[in-house]
Amino acid sequence: MKTSLIVICGATATGKSGLALELAQRLNTMIISADSRQVYREFDIGTAKPSLTEQQLVPHYLINICDPIETLTLAQYQEKAQFLINELTITPLLVGGTGLYIKSIVKGLKIPRVAPQPELKQQLQGLGQRQCYDILSQIDVIATNKIHPNDEVRTLRALEVFYVTGIPISQQQGENPPPYPILQIGLDCSAEDLEKRIEQRTEKMIEMGLVKEVENIINKYGWKLPLLDTLGYSEIKLYLRDKTSLEQAKKEIILHTRQFAKRQRTWFRGDTDIEWFDAKSLNLVEQIWQRIQEFFAYYKHLD
CATH class of the missing domain: 1.10.20.140 (Histone, subunit A)
Incomplete structure (x- = not known):
């Protein structure tokens, strides 16, 4: 098939990365991250960045491309992602929860190329x-x-x-949708299930060394680094400044992540082109794999 794209989106903790990893191996393709914080080096655990092992299984792009003191604009992200998609002879997976990143690609948002002043x-x-x-x-x-x-x-x-x-x-704004076919897959689950997933994920991040990661970043870049005021990092920063306990910091991360996930769900639900699947489905991978095969067959027939 000519250039085409498969999007895996949804709220945080719905299992997008695991699903994408499985699908990418079956398709023998690559993953393009659509996460506004995974682009930054050293912000690993708190952003749920793919592990080195996962990156060895499947090539991942648009992660670790900026230093924490740099700023990647939406226009810059769009340009990099569009270049990758247009240059490929395989269908990549665009995976993440940053709605504006995904929209910039699937809708072809016209973004003024004006650097911050x-x-x-x-x-x-x-x-x-x-x-x-x-x-x-x-x-x-x-x-x-x-x-x-x-x-x-x-x-x-x-x-x-x-x-x-x-x-x-x-x-200078508007939309210029790309000419290639796009399949958008959304993962979702009940609010109760999502809360459990968020709790488990937060606990895992702490066990993996989130506190030490934040401490290292502070030692290198200082307390005022803007990225340290984002989800998961701001709460641990307060703990390291002795303004809260670790247990309370964990509760705050869970609460703020739930609030963030709610906003993500609202954003993605506004796109009627997204096809939704239950993240808890026992045969989720097979369901989506079948849908992908139908997508390929339909557009191959049109060609």
Whole structure:
């Protein structure tokens, strides 16, 4: 078949990585990560990054491509992933829970190629969110219809894009879906089952050495590294600063992961192209394998 893509998505702890590993071996293909934190080196246990053994079983791409002090933009991720997909003669698996990463590929999001502008951003922040939003409403009313008045991040980004390019961000956005066929597989389970999975996963991360991983990162990059304020790392950072117990830190990780998973489920449910499977199904791999064979057969017939 010509270029095509299989997506494995869903909330955290639903078993995407294990399923992808099994399917990739059957297909003799590679896995492209769609995880916004696995791109960073040294953030391994807390991001559930594939182990070295798993990476030896199946080639994994777009993991460990940035240092923790660097920032990978959505546009940069999209460019790297699209290049891989278009260059391959096999069908890769795009696997992860970062909805915007996946959407940037399957919908072909048009993303303004404007690098972050630290000095400009600092100047704008000095004006305050209300004034920045007022400025944006004068230059790009379409953008303000989509951006909440309190959303500082998106307001500043829209102003950055306008001041660098002279073109409103709303005129630079949109979708340009890729021409190749895409099969999107979603994994889900009941809230009760997902909570159990999250609890088990958190316990496993602690056993694998999450505390030591965070400690090493702090020793190397300092307490203020932005990535340390993300899920799993911020809670352990508080523990290392003697502001909570390890047991309480674990409870906070579980709670925050549950909240994150809920947001992920809401995001992915908004895409009607995703075909959902029960993560607890005893013959899950065979069900999805059959669906993949149908996908290949259908598009081969069209060719």
